[in-house]
Amino acid sequence: MAFTLPELGFAFDALEPHIDAKTMEIHHGKHHNGYTTKLNAAIEGTDLADKDIVSILKGLDMTNMAVRNNGGGFYNHSLFWAVINPNDRGRLSGPLLEAVNKAFGDKEAMMDKFSAAAKTRFGSGWAWLCAHKDGSVEVCSSPNQDNPLMPGVGCGGTPIMGLDVWEHAYYLNYQNRRPDYVAAFFNVVNWNEVEKRYAAVVG
Numbered sequence: 001m002a003f004t005l006p007e008l009g010f011a012f013d014a015l016e017p018h019i020d021a022k023t024m025e026i027h028h029g030k031h032h033n034g035y036t037t038k039l040n041a042a043i044e045g046t047d048l049a050d051k052d053i054v055s056i057l058k059g060l061d062m063t064n065m066a067v068r069n070n071g072g073g074f075y076n077h078s079l080f081w082a083v084i085n086p087n088d089r090g091r092l093s094g095p096l097l098e099a100v101n102k103a104f105g106d107k108e109a110m111m112d113k114f115s116a117a118a119k120t121r122f123g124s125g126w127a128w129l130c131a132h133k134d135g136s137v138e139v140c141s142s143p144n145q146d147n148p149l150m151p152g153v154g155c156g157g158t159p160i161m162g163l164d165v166w167e168h169a170y171y172l173n174y175q176n177r178r179p180d181y182v183a184a185f186f187n188v189v190n191w192n193e194v195e196k197r198y199a200a201v202v203g
């Protein structure tokens with residue numbers, strides 16, 4: 001089963017001024033599309049070809065760089081579009097807010113820690129809020145297109161919120177000002193989606 005580029009789910013300009021339309025158009029149509037195409041090429045004819053993406057990443061041979069980079073890129077961006085979807089964003093509440101309060105003290109402290117992870121990730125990579133089956137949550141970051149579903153990467157839980165800090169995610173609008181882009185991210189988070197993903201992990 002070949003993977004297909006997921007729909008963005010909203011207009012390219014829907015996140016302006018926080019994330020600009022041109023960046024969204026290139027990011028989805030070129031970068032994410034490229035990961036998808038290359039992932040399909042990398043798994044074609046192998047025993048990964050009939051697996052879902054989560055199974056592929058959890059069981060990944062980390063020396064398989066084509067699947068690591070492109071499978072990660074496919075999954076990470078699919079999650080990213082969902083957690084910045086501008087429709088029905090909601091606000092952080094319920095069981096996830098309780099878990100955040102328990103782990104970090106409050107929502108602001110979690111956002112500070114997440115922002116620090118995003119800002120201090122050297123070079124290209126991602127910042128993550130991850131959930132564990134026991135309900136606990138953690139912040140971590142990972143390089144390149146790695147993510148915490150992969151063996152030995154980051155905090156080892158299931159990512160429920162991710163921020164792409166590759167330059168292709170912000171350079172047109174923010175140039176070298178990654179901290180401004182990271183701050184802007186919290187204006188576009190869809191907390192309903194993050195909460196839904198948390199509930200799916202905790203069950």
Ligand code: MN3
Pocket residue numbers: 027031077164166168169
């Ligand atoms: Mn990207």
